[in-house]
Amino acid sequence: KQEVTQIPAALSVPEGENLVLNCSFTDSAIYNLQWFRQDPGKGLTSLLLIQSSQREQTSGRLNASLDKSSGRSTLYIAASQPGDSATYLCAVTNTGGFKTIFGAGTRLFVKA
C-alpha cells in the first residue's frame, strides 16, 4: 500500500531564503509525482508534475526533483516571498489504476 510522507509538517522562513520541502513514498511503482499548492479555504493548484522517467522539472523559482529508486522527491523554492505562504502537498500516482495518493502537506510561512 502506497504511503506518502512530507517533512517538515510546518516551516517558517524569512523572506528571500531558499528552502527545500521533502516528500517520501514507499512504493516506487509510480506513474508520476505532482506537487500542489493549497491556499487557505481554496482547492489545490498543480505546480509541477514529474513523470516517472524524469529526474526534475522547473517552473520559475520552483524546481522539483524525483529519485524513484529511493522513494524521494524534493521541492526547491528559490528566493522565497510572502506570497509563497501556503500548504504544499505532494501526490504520487501509482501505475495500474492511476490511483493518486497525497501526503499531509507542509505548511509554509514566509515572513516579510
Added chain:
Amino acid sequence: EAGVAQSPRYKIIEKRQSVAFWCNPISGHATLYWYQQILGQGPKLLIQFQNNGVVDDSQLPKDRFSAERLKGVDSTLKIQPAKLEDSAVYLCASSALGGPGNTIYFGEGSWLTVV
C-alpha cells in the same frame, strides 16, 4: 478554459441528515475524483471514475456515502446519514487520462460541517 465547478461551497447540517454535492469537471476530462480532506490532513481519495465507470472506491464508506457519474460528465456525491466525523472539505478533481502527464485539476471544494 473553465475549471472544475463544485456546489454548494458551504453546507451545515445536523447529524443523521443527508447532503449532496455536485461537481462538473473540465470539459473533455475522462477521469473524475472525489477526495475528502479533513483539516490538517492531505486529501483522501473516496472514489475515482473513468468516464462513467468506477476505477476505485475502496475508501468510500459505502454504508453512508454514494456517488454517481451519469453520462460520464458531471457527478454527485451523497452522504446519508451524516456523522460528526464527516465534517471536512469535499474536493472534486478531474484529469484527462492520456493527456499531458495526467495533471489533476481541483475545484474549490465543498465545506461540510456536521453539528
